[in-house]
Amino acid sequence: AGAAMAGVSTGPESQAKLQPQTPPARPRMLRVEVNGLLHDWFDIDEMGQFVRSPTFSTTLRENIARYFGVPVKHQAIYDEDGLLTTSADFSRALQRFSPKLYIYDAHEMGDHLRERTSEQLALIDAEVEQSRKNFHMNSASKSRSATPRQRRGSRSEKRDGGQADGPHEGGAPEVTPVKAAQPEPLGQSRLVDPSTQPTVAMLTGSASSVETMNIGPAPVPGAEATLVKAPVDVPVEAARPP
Known part of the structure; x- marks a missing residue:
């Protein structure tokens, strides 16, 4: 009663004003080097x-x-753990804080x-081969799982009257070239066309922001972008490979 007589409001609105405001969460920006x-x-x-979709x-890669x-055919993309090859690899990499x-x-x-990439690809091949064995797919898909070089070698050996080379000694799989890790194009890019962005500079930190079809329109020149943020150069203290 005394508080009411003194003109002090104790309602929910006043209590909400007294509580500290939670700062807005910072955007989780993708950084690329x-x-x-x-x-x-x-x-x-x-x-x-x-970001979780197969496409x-x-x-x-197209962007x-x-x-x-x-x-695209020359790209080798890594995160802190190593080479990214599958859609699942990219999805997990982008879930990082x-x-x-x-x-x-x-x-x-x-x-x-x-050399490090070739070693990692060899390990990936070995893990895929083990998965095939776990699913009893090895014998049924042996011809399909062979690399082009193995198939060419097999054909040349048969023409010469000899036997095709077997697996490498110790069961180590053949190292796949780095450029073979890229996916096949699946259609038109869903990200924004750079021609719709103002003053886009290629090969610099002013490369256009990424925008999907369901995010919103491209930002208007001179207006503050609320849905799409232009990329910003940040200094690199020491460029280190993963």
């Missing part, structure tokens, strides 16, 4: 469930080729990184 330059590209959460990795000039991708041209990367 290309040619030693680090870029903030797009807010992953704005993509929604699209997202293909769309991402990497468009904005950063690395052809601070996702970051390292993008290389497979025809221009150094010998050390190329």
Whole structure:
């Protein structure tokens, strides 16, 4: 009663005003490092469930080729754990709290990184082969799982009257070239066309923001972008491969 007489309101609205305001969550930006330059590209959460779809990795690769000039057939993309090859790899990489991708041209990367990539591809091949055995698929799909080089070798041996080479000693699988890890194009990119963006500079941190068809229209020049944020260059202290 005394508080009411003093004119002090104790209703829910007053209590809400006294509570500290929770700061808005920071966007979970995807960072990409290309040619030693680090870029903030797009807010992953704005993509929604699209980042988990089987077509997202293909769309991402197409836009990497468009904005950063690395052809799809030459791309070697890594995160902190190593090479990304499947759609599931990309989906898991983007679920990190601070996702970051390292993008290389497979025809221009150094010998050390190329050797490490070949070793990782050999391990991936071994794991796939073990999965085939677990599902009793090895004998039924042996001819389909053979690499083109193995099939060519088998045909040449048969023409010469000899026997085709068997598996490598110790069961180690054949190392697949890095450029074979990219997916086949699945159709038109769902991300925004750079021609719809104002003053897009290729191969720099001003590469266009990513936008899916269900996010909203492209930002208007001179207006603050609320749905799509333009990427920003950030300094790289020490460019290190994954």
